[in-house]
Amino acid sequence: MSARRVPDDVTFEHVPETDQSFENALAKARAGDRLTVADGVELLTTGTDHAGIDLRRKERVLEAADRRRADVVGDDVTFVANLNNNVTTACNTGCLFCNFKDTAHQFERGEGDHAGFTKPPEESRRIVETTLDRGISEVCSVSGLHPAFALDDEHHEILASYDSPAQTVNYKPPARYEVDPGTYLDQMRAMSVGGVHLHSMTPEEAYHARRGTDWSYESVYRRLRDAGLDSAPGTAAEILVDEVRDVICPGKIDTQGWVDAMEGAVAAGLDVTATIMYGHVENEMHRVMHLDVVRDLQDRTGGITEFVPLSFVHQNTPLYRRGIVDGGASDDEDELMIAVSRLYLDNVDNVQSSWVKYGNAKALKLLNCGANDLMGTILSEEITKRAGGEYGEFRSVADYIDMVSAIGRPLVERSTDYRTRHRVDPDDPPFGPHLGPRADGTPLLDRPRRGVAADDD
Numbered sequence: 535m536s537a538r539r540v541p542d543d544v545t546f547e548h549v550p551e552t553d554q555s556f557e558n559a560l561a562k563a564r565a566g567d568r569l570t571v572a573d574g575v576e577l578l579t580t581g582t583d584h585a586g587i588d589l590r591r592k593e594r595v596l597e598a599a600d601r602r603r604a605d606v607v608g609d610d611v612t613f614v615a616n617l618n619n620n621v622t623t624a625c626n627t628g629c630l631f632c633n634f635k636d637t638a639h640q641f642e643r644g645e646g647d648h649a650g651f652t653k654p655p656e657e658s659r660r661i662v663e664t665t666l667d668r669g670i671s672e673v674c675s676v677s678g679l680h681p682a683f684a685l686d687d688e689h690h691e692i693l694a695s696y697d698s699p700a701q702t703v704n705y706k707p708p709a710r711y712e713v714d715p716g717t718y719l720d721q722m723r724a725m726s727v728g729g730v731h732l733h734s735m736t737p738e739e740a741y742h743a744r745r746g747t748d749w750s751y752e753s754v755y756r757r758l759r760d761a762g763l764d765s766a767p768g769t770a771a772e773i774l775v776d777e778v779r780d781v782i783c784p785g786k787i788d789t790q791g792w793v794d795a796m797e798g799a800v801a802a803g804l805d806v807t808a809t810i811m812y813g814h815v816e817n818e819m820h821r822v823m824h825l826d827v828v829r830d831l832q833d834r835t836g837g838i839t840e841f842v843p844l845s846f847v848h849q850n851t852p853l854y855r856r857g858i859v860d861g862g863a864s865d866d867e868d869e870l871m872i873a874v875s876r877l878y879l880d881n882v883d884n885v886q887s888s889w890v891k892y893g894n895a896k897a898l899k900l901l902n903c904g905a906n907d908l909m910g911t912i913l914s915e916e917i918t919k920r921a922g923g924e925y926g927e928f929r930s931v932a933d934y935i936d937m938v939s940a941i942g943r944p945l946v947e948r949s950t951d952y953r954t955r956h957r958v959d960p961d962d963p964p965f966g967p968h969l970g971p972r973a974d975g976t977p978l979l980d981r982p983r984r985g986v987a988a989d990d991d
């Protein structure tokens with residue numbers, strides 16, 4: 535098993551020890567039997583009977599996962615033509631793995647310059663409108679938890695009625711800030727234009743949109759859906775084991791809160807995704823316990839369209855700067871995380887390989903370890919760029935053809951929910967998206983530009 539650094543004052547209850555054997559676990563995986571947590575740990579560690587990763591055993595796990603991927607979804611490699619439009623970097627939550635946020639007080643009037651941004655709803659709308667012309671089909675929006683963000687005017691009133699609302703419910707009125715982010719419903723209406731698919735409102739954002747009230751997640755997601763939301767990203771999951779969350783994101787909702795929010799989103803009629811962010815302080819037992827939470831949620835809801843493993847990008851994060859971690863996951867760990875995700879999540883069809891987190895070469899390798907989706911074009915990617923990721927920014931459809939041709943697999947443009955697909959013919963240029971409401975196959979950046987925002991390229 536691999537060693538992970540654990541903060542000096544922390545002792546984890548859950549450790550990667552089992553009474554299962556690697557060979558038994560692999561036999562079950564190959565037979566398509568449902569895996570237990572112990573099975574998953576044996577596969578992820580390549581056996582708890584020895585230290586470190588056994589490379590020959592690893593190859594057998596990857597092979598089983600690759601075969602399962604072919605059985606479940608075939609050889610197609612999918613991607614979505616999308617735009618990232620994150621609304622604000624203002625956040626006080628203080629997650630130790632995050633360098634996306636900027637402490638929210640810097641955004642207040644008279645505080646001077648800072649590196650962050652807040653986009654009012656009209657700016658979000660302008661960015662989406664202009665990017666729709668380029669052919670995108672999805673807007674993905676994940677933002678910091680700005681203290682002036684509320685679901686709607688009624689929510690503003692409720693939050694303002696608290697004594698010391700900044701301390702009790704993380705609320706300050708919009709007038710305190712240089713730029714008003716508007717309400718969550720305003721932002722949904724602004725970004726849901728022209729038939730684009732709006733993918734937004736993580737469980738943590740949904741919590742923020744109901745803080746200080748007794749509103750259910752389902753009712754909040756219903757109102758967001760009525761304002762234009764189409765599906766919700768299951769980020770903010772990190773590791774769904776509270777003893778890990780207590781170390782890396784003590785200000786966030788706990789595991790049950792994340793599950794409750796996801797169930798509320800599905801009950802409101804939305805598709806959801808699920809993620810794991812691994813490679814920091816957690817161990818293999820935590821990772822498999824996380825997979826178990828996701829599989830259980832999917833058994834109950836059936837709403838998860840894809841699972842997205844995200845390897846922790848350590849540079850520029852408090853976890854790294856404070857010496858709590860000295861790096862991220864190794865290549866072997868990344869490959870095994872994808873493979874065991876595919877084998878453990880027998881009820882989730884799509885496993886994503888993120889070129890943003892892994893870079894092109896490794897992202898392609900992971901398509902042979904159990905993954906089948908190569909995420910999106912991402913016309914803007916502030917989060918990874920600001921956390922020191924080397925692989926941020928944009929991929930054109932032509933880039934996708936080059937990448938996927940290298941591994942001899944067919945390329946398919948998909949809708950966010952995977953229900954609509956367009957097979958890309960690599961011998962029939964030009965290469966552009968076909969599924970967006972204004973897409974006609976013209977390459978994304980060849981479209982006429984109509985005042986696209988500076989961070990939109």
Ligand code: SF4
Nearest residue numbers: 625627628629632635
């Ligand atoms: S991960 Fe999200 S909630 Fe946590 S500090 Fe960063 S922006 Fe805020």
